[in-house]
Amino acid sequence: MTIEQLRHQQAVGFRRLRFQPALESRYRDIRDQGIRERARPVSASALVLFLVYSLLDWAMLPDSLARQTVFIRLLITCPTISLVWWLSWQPLRPGVFLRFYGLAYLVGGLSVIAIIGIARLAEFPLPYEGILLMLMFGYFAMGIPFRLVSTLSLILVLTYLAMEYVTGMPLNELAINGFFIMTANIIGMVGSWLSEHRQRAHFLDRQMLEALRSQAEKESERKTSLITVASHDLRQPLNIISLILENLRADSLPAEQSALVDRLKTSVAHFNGLLASVLDISRLQEGMVKPETEPLTPARVLEQLQQTCGERANNLGVEMVFRDVSDGKAVMADPQLLHRILQNLVFNALDHSAASRIEISVGSADGQLAFTVSDNGRGIDQATRARIFDPFFRTCRSDDPGLGLGLAIVRELAELMDGTCTLDSDTDNGACFRVALPACQPHQVTENTLSFSPDSPHQGLLVVEDHDESRHWMQRILSGWGYDVHAFANAEQALEHSEGLSNAILVTDLHLPGEPGDQLFATLSQRQAISGGVMVTADTSMAEGYNPSRRLWTLHKPLQPMRLRAALQQLMRR
Template identity: 60%
Template sequence: MDIAQLQQQNDRGFRRLRFAPELEQAYREVRDEGIRQRARPVSASALALFLIYALLDAAMLPASIASDTVMIRLLITCPLIAVVWWLSYTQIRAATFARLYAGAYLIGGLSVVAIIALARLRQHDLPYEGILLMLMFGYLVMGIPFRSVSLMSLAVIVAYISMEYATGMSAQQLLINSFFIATANVMGMVGSWLSEYRQRAHFLDRQMLEQSRRQAERESQRKTRLITVASHDLRQPLNVVSLILEHLDGDPLPPQPASLVSKLKASVAHFHGLLASVLDISRIQEGMIVPQLQSLDLGPTLEQIRDTCGDQAQRLGVSLNLSPGESATPVIADPQLLYRILQNLISNALEHSGATSIDVTTARVDDHLRIEISDNGCGMDHAGETHAFDPFYRKSSGSELHPGLGLGLAIVRELSHMMNGNCGVRSAPGQGSRFWVSLPAGVNRQPDSKTSVAAPGPDTDAHHFLVVEDHDEARHWVCETLKHWGFAARGFATAKEALAGRHGSGGSHDAILVTDLHLPDMPGRTLHSLLTARGTTCGGILMTADTGLPEGYDAGQRLWVLHKPLVPMRLRAAITQLTRPLSPGP
């Protein structure tokens, strides 16, 4: 049943202890399984009680009566209870077990009537309280459904009254006993009705909660699909535009067209930043981001930041100083999320602080590594300092050419918390700002003297590029951009063409693969593995519009993942790392 049908059932009520047919069947399955679970402690306690009663009969009743009552308890009632207890642990159907369980209650009640009858026939009075205890046990302890327990209790009462009448009890005494037993039966029926009503209400509540949870999951999945589709469909054309503008920007153009190209590049970069922020915050809110925590050195991440943000800082005349400082302590973090945090903080300082200098330093504080990004810019007032990390908060300033959405710092806070860290800021007007991120510190490792050391600067003559992209225009402009930067590049529309082509520019292992992650005939990652195994490539860049796969570098495979649209600075940073020759250590 869906949530609307469940709500309709709740509105109609169930005073007659009946649901709509489709819901009633589900309730009975749950109820009968609950009876099986409940029967285990109930049977154990009932078995112990009847054994105690057997001992009391032997000790307190005349021998002629005790022999018969003990026999009934030990040969009929106790074995019956033991069988019920055993069946509760077998694979018998829950509905079948529930019927046997109720039948055992009826037989147990009739056995009590038989014991009282034996005493009456031998002119020995036994109190009828045993019948009352049996009734209360069935109504309130055993948890048998209301209708079943009411009918069986009525059968036990009729059997008892008939027995007392047959053994010659006086009419007055019979009337008194019948009154007390009937009163106890009414009390038990009321208690049983209330108990089943409460169980049904709880069952209905659980069903509504479960349907609400499933509906929320379906909504979340729809949002996830929407985010994925929107990301792909918006990023693909933006990727082509970004590459065309990068190509045009380096060509000698008259002043007016050159100015227009620069403005277009800035607008496209701004739109890309807005799109990335909206998609990132959506993925965070939908739980699509799961950190892959590991112990890592901060140095490589800072190098990536330098390669990515260095050109922008240079263009703005900002001195960007990235140094781990006094601490070489590793940090426990997801490398891609840590990169995103630092990129957001440095981009925020470059775009909004008006600073001429930005410094990144680290220091160990107790069991955390504190990363600080400080600038000498305009600073913030108390309101800005307090609300800087709030979503959609922006300083009121009309001077910004491309104002943001106020999501960059909110993403920093969310990602920091996801990695068991924290963040904050200290600032004052005219005194700059000091943003910080604190993450759990890792364990220091001994340096490996055999580790290769990267030499600076790319060697464009030693590498060529294989570009595999099924989108014709995107493939063309990726190749043109690479050629514009001084590299040789060949384009292929499919993985099959790339595998069949003849590669090389003077040696093996000198090619770098640039491929779409989702090719029509083969995943880009598989293509990279095959070309690497052949000795054709020495590294690769996977392009994807799927933001569910985090950006970043896999040093083991020498493989980058970059999101579309390809940000030229980010692409150049990846190429710089892949083309940087490695010199062997001592």
């Protein structure tokens, strides 16, 4: 049922212990299953009680009377109870077991009345409390639905009164017994109604929670789909714009037009950063980011950070200093997520601190490895420090054009890897961010599993991109950097051209028609045609970063030319 139907049911209530037809059917199915499970311990305990009563009959009643009562208990009541216990384990149609269960209650009650009646005829009076116990047993212990148990209990009460009348009980005594038994029956009816009403209320609450959970899951799936589509469909045109602007910048332009191109490139980069931040925080909130931790040596982490951030720092005239005092320990972290954390912190310092020097250091303490990113910039005031990690928090400075998501993403990523990110800032001495992650013992990591000769010259770049315009501008940029570029529209063309190649570098889009980019990389690596590669994708569910065991970079669209150039230079050097 829909949430609206469930809310309507809650609004109109169910004092008559009935839901709307569709909901009533589901409730009865679940109720019947619950009664079957409840009947197992109840029937087992009832069977034990009747066997105990049989022994008491032999011990306390005259022999002639005991033979009759024990016969009723052992040959009628106990087999009926045993049948109920056996049926509770059988695959019966909905509602069938409940009828047998109610019938067993009726048979049990009638057997008690029969025993009292036989005792009356034998002039050995038994107290009528036995029928009271049977009524309470049906109402509360057995948990039979209100209407059914009320009907059966009324039949038992009337049968008992008729039996007492037939066996000659005086009318005044019969009236007194009848009053107490009817009072007990009414109490049981009220308790049974309240119990079923509570069960139905709990059932309705569970259905509402289930409907809300299902709605939330569907909404999450829609958000995930939207994030994926937005990530791809928005990044692709931005990628083309970035590639065109990089080619324009390489050309000889008049000063005024060159300045306009630089401003346009800055605006595009800013928009790309905003888009990436929004998509990243959305992926984190939707649980789309799953860390895959492994032991990482601090030296490798710092080297990769220097390669991706060094050129930007040089362009801004900022000195970057790296220090490793980790005492040979490793850090247990996802290499791509850790790189993203440190990159965000470095870029944050480059963009907002007005610093001339940034120091990145690694040290160990208390079973953790701590990465600190400190600068000598203007620092962070006390009021800002309290909210610096809040999503969408921005300072009041006019030169802060971001959305306030970068540091929120950093803390989220650190916590995903069982780490922390904290700020130790002094207004006069810049800012210092500390990322602490679990430390571990380093293990031998093979930096290169591909077979190639590092002394042999590289045989150029293989560019595989199915989008014609992206492929054209990518080829122009790489050729402008001095590379020998061979561009192809699909994997089949690249595989055909790769015959006889060795030690080349592959630059490929992930989503290609036919054979995807990661499979193409694996095939060319197996042929020893390439010595490394760069995987380009608009799918932000794949984290950016470098995989040293495969010698493979993963970069997101739109491409930042300086990152692509740094990745290629690293692959060429190794």
